[in-house]
Amino acid sequence: MINTSKKEPLVGQRPFFTEEHLLFRDSLRKFLEKEAVPFYEEWEKNRLIPISFWEKLGQNGYLGSWIDEQYGGLGADFGFSVILAEELERVGSGLMGIPLHTDIVAPYIASFGTETQKSRYLPQFLTGEMISAxxxxxxxxxxxxxxxxxxxxxxxxxxxxxxxxxxxxxxxxxxxxxxxxxxxxxxxxxxxxxxxxxxxxxxxxxxxxxxxxxxxxxxxxxxxxxxxxxxxxxxxxxxxxGNGFIYMMQKLQQERIISALNAQTAAEDMLELTINYVKQREAFGKAISQFQNTQFTIAELATEIQLGRTFVDDLVVKHMQGLDVVTEVSMAKWWVTDMAKRCAGKCMQLHGGYGYMEEYKIARRYRDIAVTSIFAGTNEIMKKIISKNLGI
Structure with a gap:
């Protein structure tokens, strides 16, 4: 959600957030500021997230909070999964394997697995002792x-x-x-x-x-x-x-919501980075933010990003209600990821030459966002699903 002030958004601005969600989010943010942000560039260079980080997430209760209490979880709602995905994305897209583990793989076991499979694997998913793909x-x-x-x-x-x-x-x-x-x-x-x-x-x-x-x-x-x-x-x-394809079709709705959420969060982060940059960077004796082209570009980006947030949050609510929103989710997955890609290009342009330097986060965002229109089903497949469900 785009913040127009320095204050945190009110609970009511995210329709599925309660005080419990905000407490969880604040706790996770503090954890990530200490345990992820200072080391993320090193992880990028090493091309790997250390297992010790997974274990710390598990020890602090951040993995799979939706899993039933009998397996060690909290039995929480999907809103907590949204928070986990968004806060990890704010650090960097390379952390995407964590929500994949907790909210894409684990649900197959929870929904279709035997009691033996659930008892054997889900507790280890929660602690970070077991990583899945x-x-x-x-x-x-x-x-x-x-x-x-x-x-x-x-x-x-x-x-x-x-x-x-x-x-x-x-x-x-x-x-x-x-x-x-x-x-x-x-x-x-x-x-x-x-x-x-x-x-x-x-x-x-x-x-x-x-x-x-x-x-x-x-x-x-x-x-x-x-x-x-x-x-x-x-x-x-x-x-x-013989039912594997049916199971995958059932679970792809949640996977694609998470994909849209990640792209939406990345776009919001890119906009925030760019607004901060253009206020500080000067050209021809004044801040870049004072040029009309900059103002118009930022206004257009902010509008598209707000539209994406409103759309995605509405789908989260419907998904939490158990509704079949495959068509709308397919729309969100292709539109939000394409929007985020457009955002990346425009934000890098406003950074000028510095935006092409690895030391600036916008450069990483630019290269990370490209694949979002490919994984979890290409955007061309999303359009095919939409047209089919519209009777075309």
Missing amino acids: IAMTEPGAGSDLSGIQTTAVKSGDYYIVNGAKTFITNGIQADLILIACKTDPHAVPAHKGVSLLLVEADTIGFSRGRKLEKVGHHSSDTAELFFDSAKVPRENLIGEE
Whole structure:
């Protein structure tokens, strides 16, 4: 939310915030100021978030607060997940692997997992002892999830898994990977043959490839994963065999809301950075902020960003109410991420040459924002979903 004063927004300005949410947010901000902000540039250079940071988040109760109390969580609402995603994004986009772990992977286990799976994994998700990843994308299959080639064939008490995954966030450090695979390669239609399996890092036949070098999101480790006759216990099947595609479609709504939230937060941060910069930087004897072009550009950006915030917050409320808002979420995911990309270019331009220097945060924001229109389903796929749901 754009702040027009130095005061914190009132609770009512975020329709899903209560006093408990604000206490959680303030506590998390203080934690991140101490434990993340001073070290983030080092993490970017190292291309990795240290496991010790995950553990500190867990020890302080910031991971997966929505998880049921019987597994160690607080049973809190999605508003706490929103706060976690936004506050981590304010530090840097490279921390995106954390909400992926808590609010994208964990819900599959909580919603479709067996009691044994929930009791085994969720408590460790909360403490940071276990880091998770989700592996859908393959070298030859991205947005078309029904076209994946990784297979899982039953053999006694195991599934024998063969295939490869790529662009997997948390792939280097993950202790547990949720993979999409074909248990019936001959199913018609193809998506009915897709299932989900939980693969532990010490599984025989599983290996990690190289840590991929990306344009941005440097501290978020991204990897290739390989399965060479990997032996996965049959009890590691999530839900029912052949229902994996259905489960993914159900959970992608929340994943795309989080994607939109992250892009929205990044845009707000970029605007704040730029407003502060143009007030201080001078050209031709006066502050850049006094030029009409600067004022008009800032006004346009602020308006678009406020529209994005209003839209996204409304979808958060509807999502918390359990409503099916797939069409609107698809709209938000493509529009907000495209808006944030436009914002990055204009904000860098207002920084001039300094905006192209790595020592300025806007440079990092510029390279980090590019991928948001690609992951969680490309924006072209979002438009396809929208048009289909409109009956076109």
